[in-house]
Structure formats: C-alpha cells, structure tokens
Amino acid sequence: MAGNTRAELALAKLAKPEILGKGGFRLTSAAFKQGEELDPCFTSDEEDAVAPPLDWTAPPAEAAELVLIVEDPDAPGDEPFCHWLVWGLAPQQGQLLEGEVPPRVGKNSFGNSEWALPAPPHGDEAHEYIFQLFALDLPVALMPGAGRAELFAAMEGHVVAAAMLSANYARAESDGEEGEWDDVDIDSIDFDGN
Numbered sequence: 001m002a003g004n005t006r007a008e009l010a011l012a013k014l015a016k017p018e019i020l021g022k023g024g025f026r027l028t029s030a031a032f033k034q035g036e037e038l039d040p041c042f043t044s045d046e047e048d049a050v051a052p053p054l055d056w057t058a059p060p061a062e063a064a065e066l067v068l069i070v071e072d073p074d075a076p077g078d079e080p081f082c083h084w085l086v087w088g089l090a091p092q093q094g095q096l097l098e099g100e101v102p103p104r105v106g107k108n109s110f111g112n113s114e115w116a117l118p119a120p121p122h123g124d125e126a127h128e129y130i131f132q133l134f135a136l137d138l139p140v141a142l143m144p145g146a147g148r149a150e151l152f153a154a155m156e157g158h159v160v161a162a163a164m165l166s167a168n169y170a171r172a173e174s175d176g177e178e179g180e181w182d183d184v185d186i187d188s189i190d191f192d193g194n
Helices: 010-014 148-155
Strands: 054-056 065-072 081-089 094-096 127-136 159-169
Touching: 010 127, 010 148, 010 159, 054 127, 065 148, 081 094, 081 148
Parallel strands: none
Antiparallel strands: 054 094, 065 081, 065 127, 127 159
C-alpha cells in the first residue's frame, strides 16, 4: 500500500476508544457492509459517481450535532487523504441518501467542498475508506468550506460518541483501451487524406 497514517485519522486524534459505539451509536450503509468493497459507482471509475448512502442510529442524549469525516489512511502523505468533511447534521437518528448534498461541507484534500471520489493508483492494493461519524456536545461554529484542521480544532474536546464504517476499494486493471495511442507517431498521420 502507498502509506499508512492510521494514527492521524480523525478517530485517533479526536475520540477515545471507549466512546466508539457509545450508547449503541452505529453507522451503516445500504450500499456495503463493514469491510466490504466499495461499489465503483461511488468512485472515480464511474462517470457520474456520487457519495454512498449512510444511515446512523440515535446518538447519546448529550449530542448537539453530528460530524462525518471520510478518510483514506492508505494514500501517500503524512496524513490520511480526506474525502469528505460534513457537519451540521441533526443529533438524531438519520441518513444521507446516495448523492445527497449535506447541510455543511468542508474542503477535502483536493481543496473543494464535495465528495472526493476514491481513485487509488492502478496497481495499488485496495485502499481502506473510513467513514467516521462523531456526536459533539456543541454545534460546530464554522462556515461551509472550512478545512480539516479547522474542523478538528472546533471538535477538540467535544466528541461524546463516535461510530465507524469502512469499505475497501482497488482500481480495476486497465483493459488496454487507455494508452492505445502511446505507440502511434502522430506526426506520420496524414490528416488531410493526401
């Protein structure tokens, strides 16, 4: 794998192990079960890919807001690749539908505010995509477009429960269509038909 930055995951930085699943707080998806493969329709391998659907149970009563962070610890770099920063979710049982735009979205590792489609390098072993849901004891006072560091700072010391769900994904092997033009000498082609 390209890297392993599990110690830098949001869960490792912001939550104590004993609050994982506190009060039965759980995160699931109708599209995949824990540890299963992520369908290509949620990745860069599909032209009109969207974020997968997610469902969660009610958080503990002291929760004031929910935050979702999706990271890939197997990407190269000093910290996990951030695919999605979402906050402003109501502190109750809920869901995000497939492709639904959340209330507030921060900047992913590409620097834009949307679901960053998983695109591990061809030839890499499967990367793990970790969906982390946090229940906070106060609302996040950040405007949409804030970055990972800003969101982490706002969450520090306020996580009362957390839930996690992960999926794996490796790019399909190239079917030979890409690169067919690599061996063609463009200068030798007579485009005028002469």
